[in-house]
Amino acid sequence: MDQNVFDDPRITAIGLLFEAGAGLSARFAAQFEEHGLSPVEFEVLMRLTRSPGHQLRMTDLAAQTSLSTSGVTRVVDRMERDGLLRRRACPSDRRSSYAVVTAAGLSRLDDTLPGHLRIIEEWFTGQLAPPQLEALLDGLRRVRDAVHPGATAGSTEPAPADC
Amino acid sequence: MDQNVFDDPRITAIGLLFEAGAGLSARFAAQFEEHGLSPVEFEVLMRLTRSPGHQLRMTDLAAQTSLSTSGVTRVVDRMERDGLLRRRACPSDRRSSYAVVTAAGLSRLDDTLPGHLRIIEEWFTGQLAPPQLEALLDGLRRVRDAVHPGATAGSTEPAPADC
DNA sequence: GAGCAACTATAGGCATAGCAATATTCCCTG
DNA sequence: CAGGGAATATTGCTATGCCTATAGTTGCTC
Numbered sequence: 001m002d003q004n005v006f007d008d009p010r011i012t013a014i015g016l017l018f019e020a021g022a023g024l025s026a027r028f029a030a031q032f033e034e035h036g037l038s039p040v041e042f043e044v045l046m047r048l049t050r051s052p053g054h055q056l057r058m059t060d061l062a063a064q065t066s067l068s069t070s071g072v073t074r075v076v077d078r079m080e081r082d083g084l085l086r087r088r089a090c091p092s093d094r095r096s097s098y099a100v101v102t103a104a105g106l107s108r109l110d111d112t113l114p115g116h117l118r119i120i121e122e123w124f125t126g127q128l129a130p131p132q133l134e135a136l137l138d139g140l141r142r143v144r145d146a147v148h149p150g151a152t153a154g155s156t157e158p159a160p161a162d163c
Numbered sequence: 164m165d166q167n168v169f170d171d172p173r174i175t176a177i178g179l180l181f182e183a184g185a186g187l188s189a190r191f192a193a194q195f196e197e198h199g200l201s202p203v204e205f206e207v208l209m210r211l212t213r214s215p216g217h218q219l220r221m222t223d224l225a226a227q228t229s230l231s232t233s234g235v236t237r238v239v240d241r242m243e244r245d246g247l248l249r250r251r252a253c254p255s256d257r258r259s260s261y262a263v264v265t266a267a268g269l270s271r272l273d274d275t276l277p278g279h280l281r282i283i284e285e286w287f288t289g290q291l292a293p294p295q296l297e298a299l300l301d302g303l304r305r306v307r308d309a310v311h312p313g314a315t316a317g318s319t320e321p322a323p324a325d326c
Numbered sequence: 327g328a329g330c331a332a333c334t335a336t337a338g339g340c341a342t343a344g345c346a347a348t349a350t351t352c353c354c355t356g
Numbered sequence: 357c358a359g360g361g362a363a364t365a366t367t368g369c370t371a372t373g374c375c376t377a378t379a380g381t382t383g384c385t386c
Binding site: 005006008009010011012013014016017018019020021022023024026027046049050066113117120121123124125127128132133135136137138139140141142143144146147148 | 166168169171172173174175176177179180181182183184185186187189190209212213229276280283284286287288290291295296298299300301302303304305306307309310311
């Protein structure tokens, strides 16, 4: 085992990226919890709400989050039980069903977002001078586009209009 | 619900950070699996191996990873069963025990690291020109230091010499 | 030196999420 | 229009990790 590996600039770099992400994640999770949401539930709420009609097919929701389809089934189960979402059958394809954000879901997201944005600003974007931030984001964009797991909003084709 | 929220630069920024991280994580996980390691196991192996004596008390290991103490107990259980680690009692404090990397653990890490470094380079550091990368890392360092969960190597006081 | 609070590791119970299997539906091909 | 392969959502099983409780140890205070 070569001890020098730990000083490898690649190890340093990836360590920075993940430690920054972990620190932010922890703060996000704490704030989500104040509003009765888990990180995954918040993500689902965001993805659905930013989609046309505040809805998405289960499969598409899975593709846009880090969840598997069975994971989506279960998260939607929970959120439906809590009244944040409801399922709606797709009239044109009886295999598909849509997860739709309810008024309660929108309201919950409304309550949660201001604090969320405040945390992002306090611990991330506000830590850097504007040009520094731009440079950081440019780099991240580059990496994101390279590894792109297809998670960018709108990357999947819009759902059929009749659904 | 204000649709403009989704165009908020803070949302964009945090999205970039997390999508980049998620894409890299997925690739790492696939490569770890080729070597019979989970991401958490790799992290444990790294933290221990970079520590003096290739060992760390359970509590310190928990502090340096994203795991709780009970989580560490169980990961070390598995890795000990697989022969990658062993437990060693601390002679000066009978409450504590150390997780120590075995020869098999070092060898496993040796096998895994080259591919890991290759992935970092291919999808992260190699995606950017050197000055771009420096700018990105400067920004990340700034954010990391702000949110610092105390995970930086060597941040915890060195273990008593007799342990 | 007896009592007590803090610390350390572990075990039990619980929640979450992935994989594989399943049932249903769709669509294409002949 | 019949049949087979692909797609969709769900469920069972399993693995993982957190929270809480527990047992043992330490060190401080009186």
